[in-house]
Amino acid sequence: xxSISFVNPKGGTGKTTSCFLLAEQLAKMDYKVAVFDCDPNxxxxxxxxxxxxxxxxxxxxxxxxxxxxxxxxxxxxxxxxCEVLLMDMEGTASQIVTFAMSQSDLCIIPFEPTPMETRQAxxxxxxxxxxxxxxxxxxxxxxxxxRTNAAFQTNDEKDVRAALNGVPxxxxxxxxxxxxxxxxxxxxxxxxxxxxxxxNVGKATVNAKAFAMNTLELLKG
Amino acid sequence: xxxxxxxxxxxxxxGSEPTKIPLKSNRKxxxxxxxxxxxxxxxxxxxxxxxPKKPSAAKKPPRRAGRRQxxxxxxxxxxxxxxxxxxxxxxxxxxxxxxxxxxxELMGPDGDEQT
Numbered sequence: 001x002x003s004i005s006f007v008n009p010k011g012g013t014g015k016t017t018s019c020f021l022l023a024e025q026l027a028k029m030d031y032k033v034a035v036f037d038c039d040p041n042x043x044x045x046x047x048x049x050x051x052x053x054x055x056x057x058x059x060x061x062x063x064x065x066x067x068x069x070x071x072x073x074x075x076x077x078x079x080x081x082c083e084v085l086l087m088d089m090e091g092t093a094s095q096i097v098t099f100a101m102s103q104s105d106l107c108i109i110p111f112e113p114t115p116m117e118t119r120q121a122x123x124x125x126x127x128x129x130x131x132x133x134x135x136x137x138x139x140x141x142x143x144x145x146x147r148t149n150a151a152f153q154t155n156d157e158k159d160v161r162a163a164l165n166g167v168p169x170x171x172x173x174x175x176x177x178x179x180x181x182x183x184x185x186x187x188x189x190x191x192x193x194x195x196x197x198x199x200n201v202g203k204a205t206v207n208a209k210a211f212a213m214n215t216l217e218l219l220k221g
Numbered sequence: 222x223x224x225x226x227x228x229x230x231x232x233x234x235x236g237s238e239p240t241k242i243p244l245k246s247n248r249k250x251x252x253x254x255x256x257x258x259x260x261x262x263x264x265x266x267x268x269x270x271x272x273p274k275k276p277s278a279a280k281k282p283p284r285r286a287g288r289r290q291x292x293x294x295x296x297x298x299x300x301x302x303x304x305x306x307x308x309x310x311x312x313x314x315x316x317x318x319x320x321x322x323x324x325x326e327l328m329g330p331d332g333d334e335q336t
Contacts, residue, residue: 002244009268029241068272072256083244094271098263102256105246127266134259135251213239221245 002219003075003085005104007128010120011091014110014146016043017180018211019088022108024189025212026084027059034082036074038065038100039090043184050187059189068096075103093123101131106218107141110174113148113160125167140218144211145173150203172210179204 004022006015016039027033037044048062061082066074078085087100101107107128111121121143132139143164148157161169174180179193179201190208195201251259263269299306313323 002246003248028238031241068270090271092271093267093269095260095263095269096271098260098268099256102251102259103248105248123266127263127268130262130266131259134262135255137249137251138247209239216239216242216244219244219246221243 001079001082001085002106003087003104004106004108004215004219005087005089005097005100006108006110007089007097007101007124008091008109008111008117008121009093009097009123010111010117013091013112013117013120014144014174015039015091016041016088017184018108018110018144018146018174019086020044020047020183021174021180021190021208022212022215023060023086024191025208026216028191029212032081032083033060033086034078034084035060035062035086035088036065036071037062037088038071038096039088040065041090044088047184047187054187056187065090068094068099071096071099072103097124098127098131101128101139102135104139106215107139108144108170108215109141110144110146113145113154113157115156115159118160118163122167141168142218143167143169145169147176148173150175150177170211170214172207172214174211175203175207177204177207 006019008015019035023033023035035044042065044062045064048058051058063074063078075085087104089097089100107124109121109124109128111117125141125143128139128141145157145160148154153161177200179190179198182188182193182198183190190201190205193201193204309320309323313320316323318326
C-alpha cells in the first residue's frame with residue numbers, strides 16, 4: 001500500500017479538493033483507493049453520505065477520521081485493504097499531522113501561492129523534514145500550488161516561485177476552476193459534471209489527470 | 222476571431238485514461254520511542270495535540286448551584302482567621318455544596334426567618 005497525506009496547518013488551502021481529485025483519478029485508473037477524512041469539517045464524509053443517499057456509485061472508500069491515538073492502527077488495518085491510502089488532514093497545527101506524516105510515503109502540501117498561505121506551507125515543510133529525521137526515513141514531500149490563474153502568473157505566484165529555494169513543487173498546479181467546487185455541491189464526481197452547466201469541465205479533468213500522473217511519478221516502483 | 226492554430230486544444234479531455242503503474246512504498250514500522258520523538262519535534266513547531274482532554278477521575282465535580290435562580294442575590298466579603306475560612310471551604314468541598322448553602326445549614330432550621 002502507498003500512503004499519501006495532504007497537510008497544511010492553515011485551513012482552506014485546498015487539501016480536501018486536491019485529495020478528492022487524486023482519489024477520483026486514481027480510482028479511474030483502477031487503483032483501489034481509501035481516503036481517511038481526518039478533517040473535523042468532514043467534507044469528504046459528508047460527500048460520501050450524500051452519495052449513499054442518492055444511491056450513487058462510490059469509486060473509492062471514504063473512512064471517518066480516527067482519533068490521534070487510533071491513526072496508526074487504522075493505517076495498519078488498511079495495509080491490505082487498498083492499494084493507495086489518502087489522508088486528508090485537518091487544517092490546524094495538530095499532533096495527528098505528525099503521526100500521519102510518519103505513516104506517509106508522500107506528503108502533499110497544497111497552498112495558494114499567496115504570502116499568508118506560503119508561510120503556513122513552509123511550516124508543513126519544516127515538520128515533514130523534522131519528522132523524516134526523527135524516524136530515520138525519507139518522507140517524500142512536495143508543494144502543490146492550487147487555485148492558480150489559468151491565464152497568467154500573478155505577481156504573488158512569481159514571488160513565491162522565486163522564493164522556493166529548492167523546495168520540491170509539483171509541475172502541475174491545480175487551476176482555479178468552478179468544477180472543483182461544484183463537485184461538493186451535489187456530491188458529484190468530476191467525471192459526472194455536465195459541461196453544459198459547469199464551465200471548463202474538460203480543462204478541469206485534464207488538469208486533475210496531470211496532477212495524478214505527476215503524483216504517481218514520485219511513487220513509481 | 223481565429224486563434225491561428227496557437228490555441229490550447231490540448232486542454233480538452235481526450236477521454237483516455239492514464240494506465241496504472243506499479244508503485245513502491247518505502248514505509249517502515251516506526252518504533253514508539255521514535256514516534257514520540259517525532260511528536261515532540263512537531264510540538265516545537267507548534268503541532269500539538271488538539272484532542273479534547275479526557276476528564277480526570279480526580280477532578281472534583283462542580284458544586285451544585287442550588288436555588289440561586291429563583292431568589293434575589295447578594296454577596297459579602299468575609300475576613301477572618303485563615304484556619305477557619307480554610308476549614309469552611311474544605312467542608313463545602315467535601316459535601317459538594319455552595320458556600321451559601323453551608324451557611325444556611327449552620328444557621329439551623331430557623332436561621333433565615335429574618336428574610
